Amino acid sequence: MDFTFITPDTEKELKAQLSDRGSFLMAGGTDLLVKVRIGKIKPRKVISTLKVSTLHFLEDKTDELVIGATITHSELMKFKPLTRDFPILHDAIFTIGSAQIRNRGTLVGNIVNASPAGDGLLALYLLNAKVEFSDGSIIPIEEFVIGPGQTTLPAGEYVRAIHIPKDKWDIHYFEKVGQRNSMTISVASVGWLIKCKNGVMFSSERGGRTIEEFRIAYGSVAPTVLRLRDVEEFAKGKHIDEEFVHSISEMVKKDVHPIDDVRGSAEYRKTLCANLVYRMIEEEVKC
Amino acid sequence: MKVEFKVNDRKHSIEIKPGELLVETLRRLGYKSVKHACDTASCGACSVQLDGNPVLSCRTFTAAVDGHDVKTVEGFSKEGELSAVQKALVDEGAVQCGFCIPGLVVTAEALLKENLNPNEEEIKTYLNGNLCRCTGYVSQTHAIMKAAEIRRSSTSVPVEKRGESS
Numbered sequence: 001m002d003f004t005f006i007t008p009d010t011e012k013e014l015k016a017q018l019s020d021r022g023s024f025l026m027a028g029g030t031d032l033l034v035k036v037r038i039g040k041i042k043p044r045k046v047i048s049t050l051k052v053s054t055l056h057f058l059e060d061k062t063d064e065l066v067i068g069a070t071i072t073h074s075e076l077m078k079f080k081p082l083t084r085d086f087p088i089l090h091d092a093i094f095t096i097g098s099a100q101i102r103n104r105g106t107l108v109g110n111i112v113n114a115s116p117a118g119d120g121l122l123a124l125y126l127l128n129a130k131v132e133f134s135d136g137s138i139i140p141i142e143e144f145v146i147g148p149g150q151t152t153l154p155a156g157e158y159v160r161a162i163h164i165p166k167d168k169w170d171i172h173y174f175e176k177v178g179q180r181n182s183m184t185i186s187v188a189s190v191g192w193l194i195k196c197k198n199g200v201m202f203s204s205e206r207g208g209r210t211i212e213e214f215r216i217a218y219g220s221v222a223p224t225v226l227r228l229r230d231v232e233e234f235a236k237g238k239h240i241d242e243e244f245v246h247s248i249s250e251m252v253k254k255d256v257h258p259i260d261d262v263r264g265s266a267e268y269r270k271t272l273c274a275n276l277v278y279r280m281i282e283e284e285v286k287c
Numbered sequence: 288m289k290v291e292f293k294v295n296d297r298k299h300s301i302e303i304k305p306g307e308l309l310v311e312t313l314r315r316l317g318y319k320s321v322k323h324a325c326d327t328a329s330c331g332a333c334s335v336q337l338d339g340n341p342v343l344s345c346r347t348f349t350a351a352v353d354g355h356d357v358k359t360v361e362g363f364s365k366e367g368e369l370s371a372v373q374k375a376l377v378d379e380g381a382v383q384c385g386f387c388i389p390g391l392v393v394t395a396e397a398l399l400k401e402n403l404n405p406n407e408e409e410i411k412t413y414l415n416g417n418l419c420r421c422t423g424y425v426s427q428t429h430a431i432m433k434a435a436e437i438r439r440s441s442t443s444v445p446v447e448k449r450g451e452s453s
Contacts, residue, residue: 003306007353037326099341103342
């Protein structure tokens with residue numbers, strides 16, 4: 001491994017270093033280090049972002065949360081507004097690696113890595129998060145990730161921050177199915193956000209409450225995290241009952257297109273994804 | 288390249304390769320408690336504390352710890368006397384082959400720093416990145432609860448128990 005390791009203090013220095021070919025940015029290094037060690041990436045230069053103080057920030061604004069590039073998963077989970085306003089992101093991050101990995105890994109690293117199995121990425125898709133580049137432009141997360149490990153980040157630029165718009169959801173759910181509880185890459189993951197007309201009700205009640213807005217996304221079942229827009233549209237105005245869940249389960253089966261790999265077969269993943277929506281019935285709150 | 292960092296409060300200044308892993312450097316410096324085991328970020332045997340937080344030294348470039356503080360299990364016992372966590376692990380029979388224990392201790396110490404009254408679930412969750420293939424986790428969990436209890440009773444500041452009056 002013949003590369004130089006650079007630790008700039010300012011974003012200006014960072015950008016200057018980035019212009020060289022074969023340069024790789026690293027925060028915690030939980031992904032990059034693996035790729036370097038197995039020889040998948042042969043960097044000429046590794047640039048650590050950790051000493052750039054202007055990238056280490058969390059801004060809780062009235063209409064959005066802004067997460068700087070070097071904020072670790074652990075720091076984010078300890079940030080009170082996260083649990084209050086974005087419980088689904090909290091739940092997703094909590095399934096990443098282990099305490100040791102969350103102390104090093106960053107959310108920005110999670111999105112730049114652009115894995116279809118990215119747990120944080122799935123929550124950000126559901127929350128319509130936006131990505132801020134070093135040139136000042138801001139684009140939706142779905143336009144940022146285009147394939148496994150592939151993003152639309154222009155050469156010579158870096159991701160400064162993630163913007164998550166604030167919104168109120170009545171029901172949130174995240175589940176990751178893996179071979180182990182920790183340190184695992186998901187076989188499939190799912191998340192949904194639901195807004196109910198006239199508020200939620202408990203399972204035992206009957207009432208005229210229906211779904212006002214519905215968002216659902218799957219991970220590890222396509223080249224990128226997948227939002228199921230047909231299901232989201234179909235759900236509007238429906239009750240969460242057995243008939244509804246049965247219908248969307250059929251739609252899910254058609255929408256996801258997983259592959260066979262070391263973690264599970266495509267067929268298993270399809271069935272799993274279709275079955276995961278039945279959690280909606282098991283959950284206490286409905287609309 | 289040259290880096291400077293502290294291990295258990297002792298300053299080290301050492302020449303490293305840019306791609307060198309923290310686990311490799313630590314073992315080179317003689318901190319052999321840090322195990323280079325799975326090398327796939329799966330087992331947690333290489334866990335050390337970096338500025339007080341547990342991290343995997345097999346997934347950390349030494350170059351990135353320049354100027355930082357590292358703590359290994361050697362840093363928790365004082366003059367040959369075991370820490371409360373170590374002693375509880377011994378007393379509860381939670382150590383068999385011992386390979387996972389250094390990593391377990393540094394992680395458990397970090398948990399107790401954050402939460403001096405963890406329940407079983409919180410312990411299991413916090414330590415889910417530290418694998419043990421001998422004794423299992425029941426005795427380890429009990430040991431950590433016991434160490435927490437000892438530490439609570441020895442701290443002069445009263446610890447508030449959640450939902451209970453002490």
